[in-house]
Amino acid sequence: MSDKALNQVSLDEFKRLSAGEKAPYFVENGRSFHALVAQQFSRPMLEDLCSLATCVRRIAKTREGSSFLQSRLFDKRAMLYFAQPSTRTFLSFDAACQTVGLDCVNVRDSSTSSEVKGESPEDTIRTFSSYTDLIVMRHPAGGFAEEIAWMLSNTSRPVPVINAGSGKDQHPTQALLDVYTLERSFENTGGIDGKTVAFVGDLKRGRTVRSLAWLLTKYNDVKIYFVAPPELQIGEDIIAYLDGAKVSYEITGDFERVIPEVDAIYMTRIQDEWDIDNESSLIDTSKFYFTKDHLSLLKEDAVIMHPLPRRKEIDVAVDRDPRAVYWRQVRNGMWIRSALILSIFGCDAKVRDYYKEHTS
Ligand code: NCD
Numbered sequence: 001m002s003d004k005a006l007n008q009v010s011l012d013e014f015k016r017l018s019a020g021e022k023a024p025y026f027v028e029n030g031r032s033f034h035a036l037v038a039q040q041f042s043r044p045m046l047e048d049l050c051s052l053a054t055c056v057r058r059i060a061k062t063r064e065g066s067s068f069l070q071s072r073l074f075d076k077r078a079m080l081y082f083a084q085p086s087t088r089t090f091l092s093f094d095a096a097c098q099t100v101g102l103d104c105v106n107v108r109d110s111s112t113s114s115e116v117k118g119e120s121p122e123d124t125i126r127t128f129s130s131y132t133d134l135i136v137m138r139h140p141a142g143g144f145a146e147e148i149a150w151m152l153s154n155t156s157r158p159v160p161v162i163n164a165g166s167g168k169d170q171h172p173t174q175a176l177l178d179v180y181t182l183e184r185s186f187e188n189t190g191g192i193d194g195k196t197v198a199f200v201g202d203l204k205r206g207r208t209v210r211s212l213a214w215l216l217t218k219y220n221d222v223k224i225y226f227v228a229p230p231e232l233q234i235g236e237d238i239i240a241y242l243d244g245a246k247v248s249y250e251i252t253g254d255f256e257r258v259i260p261e262v263d264a265i266y267m268t269r270i271q272d273e274w275d276i277d278n279e280s281s282l283i284d285t286s287k288f289y290f291t292k293d294h295l296s297l298l299k300e301d302a303v304i305m306h307p308l309p310r311r312k313e314i315d316v317a318v319d320r321d322p323r324a325v326y327w328r329q330v331r332n333g334m335w336i337r338s339a340l341i342l343s344i345f346g347c348d349a350k351v352r353d354y355y356k357e358h359t360s
Contacts, residue, residue, distance in 0.1 A: 006153035034149040036163045038172045038214035052339035055355040070101035072347045076133040080106040083139045096337035129159040142167030168205040175211035177333040185303045198225035201268035203234040208307040224249040259297040267306045292317045
């Protein structure tokens with residue numbers, strides 16, 4: 001993927017590009033400057049982020065290591081702008097910023113900013129960027145974070161933008177933590193290559209599924225099952241890409257048949273906040289719940305994942321099974337987001353050197 005400069009393309013031209021065509025604009029010399037779409041991460045970039053996350057995780061275990069990490073970015077500030085509800089993504093970005101020493105300010109409710117006085121969201125975010133060195137944003141409008149990145153790259157002081165969830169579209173840092181969790185889970189069984197993953201639930205509107213599906217295409221011989229009622233099946237754009245990339249997949253409504261086949265099950269909730277007329281309440285989704293009885297069908301070394309929040313789609317009795325890794329995903333989010341921030345600011349080499357010197 002050759003890098004392209006955001007200040008050499010007009011906003012109109014840029015807006016006409018697909019997410020995949022935009023991806024090279026967010027990368028500089030093999031490293032993300034902005035982190036906005038899953039398509040921008042190559043396999044080497046994913047491997048680098050995962051290994052850096054492991055360095056951070058291990059360095060942070062000691063007091064001396066924590067203070068080394070905190071001195072990396074003590075001279076920088078981040079703005080967490082969340083215009084949609086969030087628990088884990090917000091808290092893990094906040095924790096990640098603290099881990100690497102970035103001071104954080106946040107706006108979690110647009111009604112507390114000058115947007116209520118009629119200021120455009122673009123001007124509001126440009127204002128945030130004047131006081132800070134990084135914008136982490138979650139917004140209901142798909143593609144909006146990308147436009148903000150274009151805008152901020154066309155100022156005299158470009159500020160990186162991280163997409164913490166955009167509409168029904170993308171959630172690239174969730175996909176990074178999912179890949180990190182898969183990597184760690186399959187550490188002793190050959191990694192993600194050759195594995196079979198089932199996505200279950202609301203695949204049409206689940207942005208975590210969409211972003212992770214893109215990232216899985218970077219691995220060899222992965223097979224994907226998309227398990228959902230027809231109304232909530234995965235989008236045509238993902239299918240077209242998988243066809244083009246010759247990734248093997250199957251679309252099905254038969255959850256129980258799939259369970260024994262897979263190495264990872266990725267459960268999701270129904271994203272009914274996008275309903276227009278309560279339409280998803282008419283769909284019987286109970287066939288797509290993972291129950292205690294399903295545990296006996298699952299391979300011994302498989303994993304059960306969920307981006308959370310969950311409703312009824314995973315029985316709480318499943319939590320105690322060692323194959324349930326969704327609470328590990330939550331913690332992995334903090335490490336991979338720390339790694340991403342360090343990498344955006346070019347601090348990765350120093351962290352790796354420290355790791356080599358201080359851990360065996
Ligand atoms: C997800 C999201 O916001 O898309 N949550 C998260 O960030 N872990 C999934 C969801 O809300 O269902």
